[in-house]
Amino acid sequence: MKLIEAIREEASCWIPRRLERLCCRLEEMGVGAALLSSQASLRYLAGYEAPIEWGTSPFTPCASVLVLISGRRPELLLAEGEVLDPAPSGVLVSRFPGYAFREPTDSMAELCSCIVDRLQGISRPVLAVETAHLPAALLIAIEHAHTPLLVIDLSAEVAAMRAIKDPAEIQLLREAVRLTDVGQSAAREAARPGISEIELFGEIRKAMEHAAGGRVPILADLISGSRSAEAGGLPGNRILREGEMVIVDLVPRYRGMWGDSCNTLVIGHASPAQNRLLDQVAEILAGLIKLVRPGAKACDLDATGRAKIAGLGGTYEHHTGHGLGASWHEEPRIVPYNTLELKPGMVLALEPGIYFEGQFGVRLESVMLVTDQGAEVLTRFNHRA
């Protein structure tokens, strides 16, 4: 099975390369030690897929930290009970106490003590962390235990690395996008007058989780009728009616990588005007995809999308697109201010939309890989089938 092979190859080959690149960069920056604790970095650099669907654990508010120390082997500190399969090559995995019922445990205190221990005797007094994602408890413990360290943020370094995908990430993103195809087919199948938004979402999710063989975290907009004019929103108990539009934007996490796609369906029978508008937006999306190639600027793609939609007499008050990977929104962000040039290996979603306040909205979205020549569209379902 392709997915399992990709996961194995990632753990044996690609994660070690990512770590090597980051460690080189940390050397250049004069960093003595780095602590990675964001969900995206732990996935990208250690293959650890944090459970997210039920919020912060009362037992392990911080279940994992990746410790990179100049001259030493990367070490993943992982609470007991957390799943890491497979463990990446070359990474030492050390467990600290998580939940226990026979005696009181303080997993954060245990983690603090591990990290204080590891930081002893580092060669340079510069500590790089993800300040938005590191619990203050760790910083307090480090500050109490050590001679002054300069603390710097390395989020931008990791984000820049993550913008260009390696072959393992691309393969996993193909699978995550494939799962959105399953969801969009299920949406087309189940969308009918009389079903509620949340029931429709239930059918979509059932199909996706069945295909995945397990639970799939999903960020989704599912909005019907006049709600579709609001561009985004969670499925509620609104009942779908004949002739209404429904926007179905599905962002599932599959083996730690986020897919994405959006379709707009007409419930029951579409009017000629609805079909024409959907065709026009589909053409605009197709036109944007043709512009995707190395060297294309994010802001130019954005401007083109907005101009084309303006040509239909409308607008969209959101980005034109974004990258995706270990997070559901990352570089390349296709927005007005971003002068970033696309490069081969980037994976991005484009999602032009048009919304008529109080009436309805339309949005269509596909995901593509930037290749040497242009774009390979990873999304397979046909928006206008």
Add this chain to the structure above:
Amino acid sequence: MKLIEAIREEASCWIPRRLERLCCRLEEMGVGAALLSSQASLRYLAGYEAPIEWGTSPFTPCASVLVLISGRRPELLLAEGEVLDPAPSGVLVSRFPGYAFREPTDSMAELCSCIVDRLQGISRPVLAVETAHLPAALLIAIEHAHTPLLVIDLSAEVAAMRAIKDPAEIQLLREAVRLTDVGQSAAREAARPGISEIELFGEIRKAMEHAAGGRVPILADLISGSRSAEAGGLPGNRILREGEMVIVDLVPRYRGMWGDSCNTLVIGHASPAQNRLLDQVAEILAGLIKLVRPGAKACDLDATGRAKIAGLGGTYEHHTGHGLGASWHEEPRIVPYNTLELKPGMVLALEPGIYFEGQFGVRLESVMLVTDQGAEVLTRFNHRA
């Protein structure tokens, strides 16, 4: 509708009381300012129900902080776009930039700047925070901007308050537990030979989300056949077969409060031995519930549960029960080391189980409110119907 009334009354009456009690306690402790940032505290003290199902937002890694400053009105800092409905009485709600597409935004920097601003001129140099849940970025910003502050952790204070529920919490917990009844009925309805664990979970979730009229985060064990001997685990693609056991433990979040219940079903026709064992565990659960009253010690309940299960020739390697509320596991923890005495207003789950390695397991769980005289069981579905 009861739920909406309970939510309104909570916002207008009970949240202000919770805040008042905490602020009194902070005064006693000599605290000048407090920052609350855990999901549970933000729900309990401000009514903010953090979105959790799709992990940390790439836009707003910290979407909200509650700021309590001696002598000032409580202030909830909330990223633009986050939902708070209704806002609690007496709390100032201030928005900071979250996601934007027209210009680059750094929501964490904005939040840091808000908090540094608020902390200027506090009357006492003691800052109370939840160290496990406060991003290091905030602490760094505060340390850079202010004369030295003593930083202390107030997690234990809030946890102690939360162990005893007020009428609004009890009403909301009734509704959250009621949602598990819906899930358990759906499980009984859908469990049949040939369905997979994840398909069964899909049917359960569909029923619960339909009843809730929207998305419901769910922590769940759903394990069948020999997997049920493992006590916990996510639903996978294992197919249920005639005569097997399946453990269905459902922990949904409903309006920010966590419900819980567990049942064990036999797929198809139950054997006399299976029925006997299920009856025996149901009797043990009923016996434990009879012991729940003010003054009963957590460790004694735990010891009784273990002794009774040992009488059946088995054991369980987990807690006997736990409190629930704005988190899915809190005081009163029914575990061997906990000498805590139950008090009226506590809400707890009891969940004795018995597991036979490599073969199968059984666990039954109900949730109850500790009353003046004993226990009112909130769980309505009948495990042995």
